Amino acid sequence: MKCPGQDTQYWKPGAIFDAKCPECGSKVEFFKDDTSRKCGNCGHRFVNPSMDFGCAAYCQYAEQCLGNLPPELMAQKEDLLKDRVAIEMKKYFKRDFKRIGHATKVARYAERIGKREGGNMAVILCAAYLHDIGIHEAERKFNSTAAKYQETEGPPIADGILTKLGAKQALKDEVCDIVGHHHHPRDEETLNFKVLYDADLIVNLEEKHKEKPFNADKLIRVIEKSFLTESGQKEARKILLKEV
Template sequence: MKCPGQDTLYWKEDAIYEVKCPECNKNVEFFKDDTARKCDHCGHRFANPKMDFGCASYCKYAEQCIGNLPPELIAQKEDLLKNRVAIEMKKYFKRDFKRIGHATRVARYAETIGKNEAGNMAVILSAAYLHDIGIHEAERKFNSTAPKYQEQEGPPIAREILTRLGANETLINEVCDIVGHHHHPRDEETLNFKVIYDADLIENLSEKHKENPMEKDRILKIINKSFMTESGKKEAEKVLAAN
């Protein structure tokens, strides 16, 4: 069965229309299911400005349904993905507001750091929301929240969530890799990992600082020694050493 939005049986007169080329201003004919077309006059290829991507912004079958996705829709899909991952994280943790709050704050720091470092925000925010997703299984199986158990139990749960949401395999693999060792940096690390590591460290230090306040000099020493990105250091100073 075809998606009704793409089945010509349901099309009306407005299913074919002309759009001005943004380069030469000549008319280019579009069918409503064309994601992009090339201008016959100047050769410029551009996305269909009238196309309502609708469910294609989250449907995992969108590419099969409407062909190769334009960059605009790929960006839209990734932007929507991080919001849906946040929802799935909250559903998974249910009434464990402590873990929900921690993940949400880590994601907030990761967004600031990641944008400043020009990281892949879909990977970064998905990993931020899911970095501690294995903590309940660690408690159930080992009666422990030790980092090694979280890292062991987290990736299968993260993979199931991301697969169900229709994320691409490359993103899933990178997020699961980060989740699987987010407390233990390797000798060589990706930028996306470094962003998550710094964001998580800010939140962990902030929680400890609230319980047992540290002197500013000690905080600055930790920041200079432990953080992996310059943006992470700046954010840590803003959060931890502002006063």
């Protein structure tokens, strides 16, 4: 069966169009399902500016449908994956809005920190959305939300979600490794782990501060001692101490 989006019998006017070459400005004819084309004038190959590759982030038939995506699109494919992971996280937690809100906020801070520090944003954001995914199983099996139980129960669930969405093995392995020890940094850690750890720490401190406010001196000591990245520390100061 052919994907309807790629089957010409479903195409509408505009499915074949001209795009301007970004190098020389010549017109290059594109079909809507072309991933890229080479300019006949200067030889520059560029990505189809009108193609939506969103489905490639999660469809198990994407490779057969689209073939090998151009290198320029591989980062986009992984970036789109985190949006699907966010949806699956919300489906998994159902009406547990506390956990959904926590994971969403961690992802927001992780994105800010990660963009300043570098690192693989697909890994960072997938880990952010899934870092506490084991908490329901921890409660069910052990009647506890303790970190060690979350870290034990989380990786198999995270792996199942990422496998369902067609994530690459290397990304799955790293995300599951982070989920499996996200409260316990090792002596040597990846930048991706550090970014997630700092984002989670900010949210945890923020939640505790709302329940029982810390004084400013204590917050400063915690921030100076506990964070693993400079950007995480700056974000914590901004969020918790309201520094500009």
